[in-house]
Amino acid sequence: MKTLTLVIGAVYGVLSVILGAFGAHAFKKILSPEKLESFETGVRYQMYAAFFLLFVGYILKFETKSENWISWLMILGALLFSFSIYLLAFQDYWGTNLKFLGPITPIGGMLMIVSWVMLIFYFVKAKL
Template identity: 65%
Template sequence: MKSVTLIFGTLYGLTSVILGAFGAHAFKKILSPDKLESFETGVKYQMYHALALLIIGLSLSFSTSLEKWGAWGLIIGTFLFSFSIYFLSFSDFWKMNLKFLGPITPLGGFFMILGWACLLLYFIKCR
């Protein structure tokens, strides 16, 4: 689990820097200001959680289910939250109806909250 957490942390960090650079330069020309703002929100949350995953990946032993569920909550939640925002941001540009992804964003947020709650319980109970 430690390796999985560190791999996702670095993968999310890498892709958030790449997507952030595109958002700051290339995507400014094709996305409306409100869509670009949404896109940047996805990038920010992805980077925040990349850093969190690296920290917990380097700090925890993953010997309890709370540690494991905490990491999985952040991994799954970040993917669902950020990537649904990315696709929704491009729906007008691609001229595709991606509104079905709308409920995925809060589901991702729920998984992130669940991950953080598991980590909180772990730190209260096990540390």
């Protein structure tokens, strides 16, 4: 689980940089300012998740279920949160109705929050 967490953290990081660059340049031409702002929010939170995963991948031993859940919740949360935002940002450009993804974004955000809270409890329990 440690290696998976570190690899996904690195993948999320590189994708954030790539998508951020596209957002700053190419997507400015095709997305409205409001949609571009949403897209950039997805990129920003994906990068936060990347840093989080690299951090926990380095410090956790992944010997307990709760340590594994800290990682899984952030991986899934960032995927649901950021990628639903990316798709929603492009729905007008693609001419599709992706509004059904709207409820997915806050679910992803909630998973990310739970992951952070679990990390807090981990630190409190470890008495670092």
